[in-house]
Amino acid sequence: MTRAEENYIKTIFHLGGNQSQLISTNAIAEQMATKPSSVTDMAKKLAEKDLLNYVRYQGVSLTDLGIKTALSIIRKHRLWEVFLVKKLDFSWDEVHEVAEQLEHIKSEKLIDKIDELLDFPKYDPHGDPIPTKNGEFSERDKQLLSEMPIPSSGVCVGVKDTSAAFLKFLDKHHIALGHEIHILEKEAFDDSLRIKIGDKELQISNQIATNLYVKVE
């Protein structure tokens, strides 16, 4: 597969082309900063290769093979992002551009070894789940507040530390199961988070954030 083909597949996946819903050429063109006519050309080519279903004038959706391909690319992208942050001290906002390049490196052994080196992470630095080698997404029903993307939001669904002291703290700040939490900013110095619950903003330490589970969407 060429780099251009891979980028199309990835974009279509992100636009929802995996849900057997048809994605318009216009939407793809806009997302990729290209022209609809270019998308049409590529759509035909990728349909020919059985990577997507193309219905003239309607749009495209990924085939099973297309979804598998997309997941493989996304897996690589996100693993490289983790690598850049954890091993090379990149900040979370610097990684995307480089990962866009690294995701196209062709070597199954390489990405599996990177995965191993990172101890098989489940989320990338933005909190997005990393597909497994078999193309399955890691469970996403709960994740630590400290692992969430910034900015983002989620609903509080549990705690890791169940000590009275911790729960009392939560009570005091009106944090409870079912409450929606907006993560606004992370302080680079100590990883403390500025969050918003209801219409109140507060600053919580990393120790708190690593003990609170939230669920996204």
Next chain:
Amino acid sequence: MTRAEENYIKTIFHLGGNQSQLISTNAIAEQMATKPSSVTDMAKKLAEKDLLNYVRYQGVSLTDLGIKTALSIIRKHRLWEVFLVKKLDFSWDEVHEVAEQLEHIKSEKLIDKIDELLDFPKYDPHGDPIPTKNGEFSERDKQLLSEMPIPSSGVCVGVKDTSAAFLKFLDKHHIALGHEIHILEKEAFDDSLRIKIGDKELQISNQIATNLYVKVE
């Protein structure tokens, strides 16, 4: 710079295009498994960009800018090779193909961080020197026997461990300054080496190999 352009520059460097000697289009075509006419086309393009000097019917040589560019690519290639071997347990014969891809990743920060992660290595897994960020080759006058490519040969020029016990060992096996050593094979299990001195073969441990300096060429 495109990937194709970078590959031409790198190949011309390896063919000796840095020594202001003209490299023939034929030689380049053969090395790159392409046609001389393609090389001519690219030569014009790269000369236009001031990366090489092109004399019709004579050949090409790299300009200062071309040499700088070549060294940057070679630096990336060799650093990635070290990374693959030291951090991801690739064997020395598996790294080339992947490094061919990784050398084209565009991010100065990335390669500098990789360099740092590896503690600024001077040689790649094949024993070839890694150019510095400023485009200088590391000194190559001596290197540990354990850092030599396999197979290869060099002349014994020094020892690191100067203990009597070690020197006695060397004497016993007729290893002395000035003797040529052929490295034949490395045992993956314990990194011991099978070497040949004169017309005698022997097996030496990694501990010996990490204490013997040899000079190549």
Next chain:
DNA sequence: ATTAAAATTTAGACAAATCTAAAAATTTGT
């Protein structure tokens, strides 16, 4: 020194990926 052989360049073509402009199909508004 002339000619034969080899190397190199030119000219023209092609595939990939893109574009513009025009044509066709679909959607929307009343």
Next chain:
DNA sequence: ACAAATTTTTAGATTTGTCTAAATTTTAAT
């Protein structure tokens, strides 16, 4: 339902990097 607006496709052109075949230049041989 039908015209207008929007979306999508087609047709033809462009750029990059490559090729083949023919023409040109250089090198080698006698």
